Amino acid sequence: MQLSKQHQEMELMVVAENLPDIISRFDGDGRFLFISKKIEELTGQPSSFYIGRRVDQSGFDYPFATRWNAVLDGVMRSKCEREFDFDFTDRHGADRFFIARAVPVLDTSGRLLNILVISSDHTERERAAAQTRAISEALRVADRRKNEYLATLAHELRGPLAPISSAVQLIKLSSHRPAREKAREVIERQVASLSALINDLMEVGRISAGKIEIENKPLPLQRIMERASESVTPHLSLKRQQLDLRMPDDDMWIMGDELRLVQVFTNVLTNASKYSPPETTVKVEQLSVNGKAVVNICDQGIGLTESQMQDVFDIFVQVHSVGVQSQGGLGIGLSLVKQLVELHGGDVSVSSDGLDQGSCFTVTLPLTQARESSSQQGAPLSSAPTPLDILVVDDNVDGATTLATLLDAMGHRAVTAFTGHDAVRIAQSQQLDMAFIDLGLPDISGVQVALTIRATSTGRKLPLFALTGLGRDEDFFLTRSAQFNEHLVKPLSMDELLRITESVANTNRTVSSSN
Missing domain, CATH: 3.30.450.20 (PAS domain)
Known part of the structure; x- marks a missing residue:
């Protein structure tokens, strides 16, 4: 029909x-x-x-x-x-x-x-498709950066190993004192580079996870800049570069963490030196603008394009990663700078007129009227050497014996233990002034060693220092719980070793004089 x-x-x-x-x-x-x-x-x-x-x-x-x-x-x-x-x-x-x-x-x-x-x-479907495309593109970029980062990491880690290996062979084969001294300097310099590299990796991980703590106290910005300038002096000297540091007559005070802020300006200054030709000048100008401290760090280096300026603060990004302009590194430094500055309530930016026109990084931080009290300064440690009896606990035989030999050369008396049980036995049978304890031991952990020592009458007040390659937040929590005096991440610098031993010696002298 x-x-x-x-x-x-x-x-x-x-x-x-x-x-x-x-x-x-x-x-x-x-x-x-x-x-x-x-x-x-x-x-x-x-x-x-x-x-x-x-x-x-x-x-x-x-x-x-x-x-x-x-x-x-x-x-x-x-x-x-x-x-x-x-x-x-x-x-x-x-x-x-x-x-x-x-x-x-x-x-x-x-x-x-x-x-x-x-x-x-099809609005929702198109939005989902667009989101999928964006995620796919982000994953593609992340994967590319990851591959570049792993290749760069392998290169950067291998880099110091070659001169260290050559320096060790030179020390072994040469009896010429200047040559051996030069080899020692090479090893020190390359170990410092490795240590800084690992520290940056750990630091950026903590910040990204929101687990870093900033100590806020009033600080003179001039002192921070002076400390950062001292840190970058070896880089400048190597390339015969000059640092033009322009600071106002009166101190400018900010609230922040001195160690982190020194790290910020050291990274920016190092970056300026790295990407500038020899015999050029890095200019640093410190200004007060609308209640904020403004620090301009300008170089005469290779400069940046517009697109590079947009990416330069991203993690694992090296805008000059290939060719003659490549200077190595993991692309962590400037990302770390940005995150640390923002944690202090400030911001960082970059400007450049283009390639070969230099770059200018600007760090802005809030000013404060507060002043640092004299009680915050602390009393200087005595430099007078006092022999200490020190226990070194590490299952890495080379690591333990080398540190013990160094302590002996400093005038102390060092004894080694390569297992946790041996460490406990020595601590209970010998008179000790302090102990360095690795956490990863073959029988019982360093935390268990510390707890066992703390449970004895002689070990209750014995200064215990965790010396380990573990530097996560949970590792610091464990060592605090085990009543370690301090958590130290390998490698231990000579300055840190002197600070710790002098501190223990000063405490011992104070206790002895009071008795």
């Missing part, structure tokens, strides 16, 4: 009003014959508003109307279906994405009667 035209229209309306899609129908002149009520949700206009109008007469913007008219005209001429997509901003200001199919309706003789258009809302 053939349905009447009126019945067909009614069926179309019923179907159209119950579909999530927007159904519309156009005559041969491109005028609306029908559009479902869903259009009102999108535009705010009732469906009756559109009947008899062309798309370009219905209040749509020009590009949208032009696109629809072109599609309808193409379907009329070709009498073929066409699928297209379009963006639309709804009456609430939300961006929507649609995929539409225009279908020509023909009579039995092939004559065009009208065009049926079904517009489906």
Whole structure:
């Protein structure tokens, strides 16, 4: 039974009003014959508003109307279906994405009667697809950076090993004192580089995890800059570079962590030296602007492009990672600078006129009116050598014996233990002044050693220092719980070793004099 035209229209309306899609129908002149009520949700206009109008007469913007008219005209001429997509901003200001199919309706003789258009809302699907594409691109970039980082890390770690190996062989084969002294300096310098590299890796991990603590106290910015300048002096001297340090006559005071801030400016100054030619000048200007301390560090180096300036503070990014401009490194330093400065309530930026035009890094920190009290300064440690009886516990035989030999050379008396049980036995049977204890021992852990020693009457007050390669927050928590006096991460510098032994010696002298 053939349905009447009126019945067909009614069926179309019923179907159209119950579909999530927007159904519309156009005559041969491109005028609306029908559009479902869903259009009102999108535009705010009732469906009756559109009947008899062309798309370009219905209040749509020009590009949208032009696109629809072109599609309808193409379907009329070709009498073929066409699928297209379009963006639309709804009456609430939300961006929507649609995929539409225009279908020509023909009579039995092939004559065009009208065009049926079904517009489906794919906004959520498109958003998900766009998000997936963005995640995929981010993962691709992250994967590329990871591969570059691992290759660079291997290069940077191998770099110091070659001169250390050569220096060791030189010490073994040469009896010439100047040559052996030079080899010692090489080893010291390369070990310091390795230590700094590992420390940066640990530091950036702690900051990224939000586990770093900033000690806030009033500090003179001049002192921080002077300490940072001292740290970078060897780099400058090696390239015969000058440091033009311009500071105001009056101290500028900020709130912060002195160690972290020295680290910030040392990294920026080192970076300026690294990427500048020999015999150039690094200029440092310190200003007070609107209640903030502003430090400009400008070099005469290789400069940065616009895109490089956008990426230079990203983690593991080296904007000059290849070619003659490459200077090594892991791409950690400036990312660490940015994070530490932001933890102090400040910001850091960079400017450059382009390649070979130098760069200028600007660090801004809030000023404070507070002053450092004399009680915060602390009394200097006595430098008078006092022999100590020291226990060195480490399952690395070379590490333990080398440290013990160094302590002996400093005038102390060192005894070694390579297991935890031996360490406990020695601590209970010998008179000791202090102990260095590694945490990873083959039988019982260094934490267990400390707890066992602390449980004895002689070991209750014995200074115990954890000396380990473990430097995570949980490792520091364990050593505090085990009542270690301090947690030291390998390698131990000579300055740290002197500080610790002098501190113990001073304490012993104070106790002896009071008795």
